[in-house]
Amino acid sequence: MTRLAQAIAVAVSAxxxxxxxxxxxxxxxxxxxxxxxxxxxxxxxxxxxTPVAPQDIWERMRxxxxxxxxxxxxxxxxxxxxxxxxxxxxxxxxxxxxxLYIHYIVERLExxxxxxxxALLPVxxxxxxPMAYSRADAVGLxxxxxxxxxxxxxxxxxxxxxxxxxxxxxxxxxxxxTRLHDMFNGDWLLxxxxxxxxxxxxxxxxxxxxxxxxxxxxxxxxxxxxxxAYVPKLLALSQVVLAPEAYGVNLNPIANEPYFQVVEINQRxxxxxxxxxxxxDEDELFQLNPAFKQRTTIDGPQHLLVPTSKAQLLTASLQxxxxxxxxxxxxxxxxxxxADPSEVAQxxxxxxxxxxxxxGSIAKANKVEVKDLQRWNKLTGKNLKVGQTLVMQDNTKRxxxxxxxxxxxxxxxxxxxxxxxxxxxxxxxxxxxxxxLYVVAKRFNVEMQHLKRWNPGAGKALKPGQMLTVYQPH
Numbered sequence: 001m002t003r004l005a006q007a008i009a010v011a012v013s014a015x016x017x018x019x020x021x022x023x024x025x026x027x028x029x030x031x032x033x034x035x036x037x038x039x040x041x042x043x044x045x046x047x048x049x050t051p052v053a054p055q056d057i058w059e060r061m062r063x064x065x066x067x068x069x070x071x072x073x074x075x076x077x078x079x080x081x082x083x084x085x086x087x088x089x090x091x092x093x094x095x096x097x098x099x100l101y102i103h104y105i106v107e108r109l110e111x112x113x114x115x116x117x118x119a120l121l122p123v124x125x126x127x128x129x130p131m132a133y134s135r136a137d138a139v140g141l142x143x144x145x146x147x148x149x150x151x152x153x154x155x156x157x158x159x160x161x162x163x164x165x166x167x168x169x170x171x172x173x174x175x176x177x178t179r180l181h182d183m184f185n186g187d188w189l190l191x192x193x194x195x196x197x198x199x200x201x202x203x204x205x206x207x208x209x210x211x212x213x214x215x216x217x218x219x220x221x222x223x224x225x226x227x228x229a230y231v232p233k234l235l236a237l238s239q240v241v242l243a244p245e246a247y248g249v250n251l252n253p254i255a256n257e258p259y260f261q262v263v264e265i266n267q268r269x270x271x272x273x274x275x276x277x278x279x280x281d282e283d284e285l286f287q288l289n290p291a292f293k294q295r296t297t298i299d300g301p302q303h304l305l306v307p308t309s310k311a312q313l314l315t316a317s318l319q320x321x322x323x324x325x326x327x328x329x330x331x332x333x334x335x336x337x338x339a340d341p342s343e344v345a346q347x348x349x350x351x352x353x354x355x356x357x358x359x360g361s362i363a364k365a366n367k368v369e370v371k372d373l374q375r376w377n378k379l380t381g382k383n384l385k386v387g388q389t390l391v392m393q394d395n396t397k398r399x400x401x402x403x404x405x406x407x408x409x410x411x412x413x414x415x416x417x418x419x420x421x422x423x424x425x426x427x428x429x430x431x432x433x434x435x436x437l438y439v440v441a442k443r444f445n446v447e448m449q450h451l452k453r454w455n456p457g458a459g460k461a462l463k464p465g466q467m468l469t470v471y472q473p474h
Contacts, residue, residue, distance in 0.1 A: 057103050057254040062242055064109070064116030067188055067235060074219075080229065080236035085247040091123065091240065092250055093432060097439055098128030099254045100287060101141065105170055107258075112174060115188060117238045121173075121195075124233050129434035130164050130290040131461075139163040140290075142173035152176060160299035165291035167262075167305070189218035189231050197227040260288050261311040262303050265318065269304075269326040271295040277321065278314035279355050279386075280307060281448050283438035353388040362390065431466040444470050 054060045071077065084091060095102075105119045125143040126132035138145045140163040144154060152172035154162030162168045180191035183199060194202040205221040214220060218231060244251045271289060275282040286295060288305040297304070306314055318326075353362075359382045363370045373379070377390050384390075429440060437458065441451045452458070454469045462468075 054256050055253075057106060057256045058241060058244075058251055060256050061102075061106060061116045061119055064106070065238060065242070066115035067117050068238065068242075071235065074232070074235075076219075076228070076232040077236045077239070080232045081239055081247070084237060084240045084249070088247070088249040089432075090127070091237065091244075092252070093434065093439075094123045094127045095251055095254070096443065097434060097436075098122065099252075100259050100284075101128065101130075101166055101170075102254055103256065103258055104166070104260070108170055108174060112178065114174065114177070117234060118174075118177065120234060120237050120241065121192075123237060124230070127434040129436075130166060130287065131436070132434065140169050141166065142169050144169065144172065148176070155299070157299045159292065159294050159296065161291050161293055162300075163291075164293075165300070166288065168291070168301070187218070192231050192234060193218055193221070193223060193227050196230040197224055201227070258308050260305040261308045263306050263311050263314055263318075264303050265297060266302060267323050267326065269297045271297075271304075273326045274304065274306075274314065276354075276386075277317045277326070278306060278310045280310050280314075281438065283436065283441075283448050287436065287438055353384045353386055353390065355386050357384060357386075358382065359384065427470045429468045429470050431462045431464055431468060433464045435462050435464075437462065440468060440470070446470060 054063065101122075102119060105122070106116060109116055109118055122128050122141040126141050128141060130141050132141070132143065133139055134143060136145055139149075139161060142163075144152070144163040146156060146163075149156060149163045149169075149172070152175055154165070154168060154172055156162060162172075177191055177195060180194045180199060181188060184190035184194065184202070190202055190206075201223065202221070205223055206216045209216045209221060240247045240249055241251070271285050271292065272282050272295065274280070275285045285304075285306065286292075288307075292298070292300055304314075359370045359373050359379075363373050370382075373390060374382075427444070429444070431440070437448060437451055440462075441448045444451075451468070451470065454471060458466070458468060
C-alpha cells in the first residue's frame with residue numbers, strides 16, 4: 001500500500017509539473033496571433049456600393065418598371081409590340097416631343113412609388129402632344145375630358161385650360177390613377193383599364209364574371225375593344241423601351257435632369273414678351289405653358305414654366321421691367337401710325353432684336369442693305385437693343401424714302417427673296433400627328449423663325465398631311 005501510494009504521488013506530481021511547463025508556452029504561442037488579428041481592418045459584408053444615377057432618363061425609367069413580372073407569352077402584347085417595331089418613328093417622335101416633360105413626370109411618379117411605365121402613358125394617350133384633342137373632347141398630355149378634368153380641379157375657361165397645364169394635369173392624372181389603383185385592390189392593370197374606359201365599365205365587367213364564375217383579372221374581362229388593346233399597348237411599349245435596339249427603334253438620349261423650372265409671376269404677361277425678355281424661343285415657351293390658350297397669363301396660376309437655363313435671366317428681368325413692357329398691343333393700328341401707306345403695304349411682321357444681333361447680321365440674313373434698315377427704322381447709328389422691333393420691307397419692291405413720319409415697330413422676314421436658301425438643299429416634309437413648328441424645327445436642326453419664314457402660310461397649328469418646306473445645307 002505504501003509503495004502504491006508513493007507511485008500515485010509521483011504520477012500526480014509529474015502531471016502537475018507537465019501542466020506548469022506547458023502553460024507559458026501556450027500563452028506565448030497564441031499572443032502574437034491575437035495581436036495580428038487586432039491590426040486587421042473589419043470587413044463589412046453588408047456594405048453596398050453607392051448606386052450611380054443614370055445619365056439618361058430612359059435608363060432611369062427602365063430601373064423603375066414594375067409591371068413586367070409574370071407576363072409570360074401574351075399574344076395581345078406581342079401584337080402591339082409588333083406594331084411599335086413596324087412603326088419606329090411613332091415612339092421616336094413622341095419621345096422627342098416628350099423630352100420637355102418626361103423628367104418631371106418620372107420624378108413625380110417616383111415620389112409616389114408608382115410604376116415608371118406610367119411615364120409612357122402620355123405616349124399612348126396623346127403622343128406627348130399637350131395640344132392633342134380627341135373626338136370625345138379629351139385634351140392634353142393625359143387626355144382628360146371636361147367633366148373628369150373639373151373633378152380633379154383642372155379649371156377650364158376661355159383663356160385657360162388646366163387639362164393642358166403640364167404640372168396641374170400630371171398631378172391630376174396621378175391622383176386619378178392612385179384612386180383607381182386603390183379602388184381595384186392594388187391591381188395596376190385594372191386601374192389602367194379604368195383610366196381608359198371608366199371605373200364603372202370595369203366594375204360591371206368584374207361583376208359579370210363573378211356571377212358566371214369566371215376569372216376577374218384584366219385579361220379575362222369582357223371590355224370594349226379599345227380597352228382590351230389599351231393595357232397591352234402600354235406593356236408592349238414598355239418592353240420596346242427596355243430594349244429599343246432589338247426592335248429597330250432609335251431613342252435619342254434625354255438628359256436625366258430637369259428641363260424646366262417654375263418662375264413665379266404676379267402680373268398679366270404675354271408669352272411673346274416673356275420669350276423676348278428671357279431669350280426663349282416663343283413656340284418652346286408655349287409648349288411649356290400650353291394651358292394659356294390666348295398666350296396670355298389670364299385665369300391661370302401665377303407662375304410660368306421656363307427652360308432651366310433661362311429661369312435666372314427671366315427672374316432678374318421681371319424685377320426691373322414695368323408691367324406695360326410685358327403686355328403686347330392687341331391692335332397693329334398704333335404700330336402704323338404716321339407711316340406712309342405705300343410702305344405699310346409692304347410690311348410683313350415684327351422682327352424682335354435678339355441678343356447678339358446687329359444691323360449687319362439682320363440685313364445679311366434678310367438680303368437687304370444696312371442703310372435700308374436704318375432708313376426704314378429712322379436709325380442714325382448702328383446700336384440696337386435686345387427686344388427692339390425693326391421695320392423690314394420686301395426688297396423686291398423698294399419704297400421711296402419718306403420725308404416725314406415715323407414707323408415705330410414691325411417687321412419682316414423677306415419671304416420673296418431666296419437669300420441664303422439659294423445655297424441650301426430644299427426638303428419637303430409631311431406633317432405627322434402631334435407635330436408643331438417647334439418640333440419640326442428641332443427635328444431638322446433649324447431656327448423656328450426660319451421655318452416660319454419658309455412657310456408663311458403654315459400657321460401655328462399644323463395639320464397632319466400638311467407639307468412644309470425646309471432648307472438644309474448641302
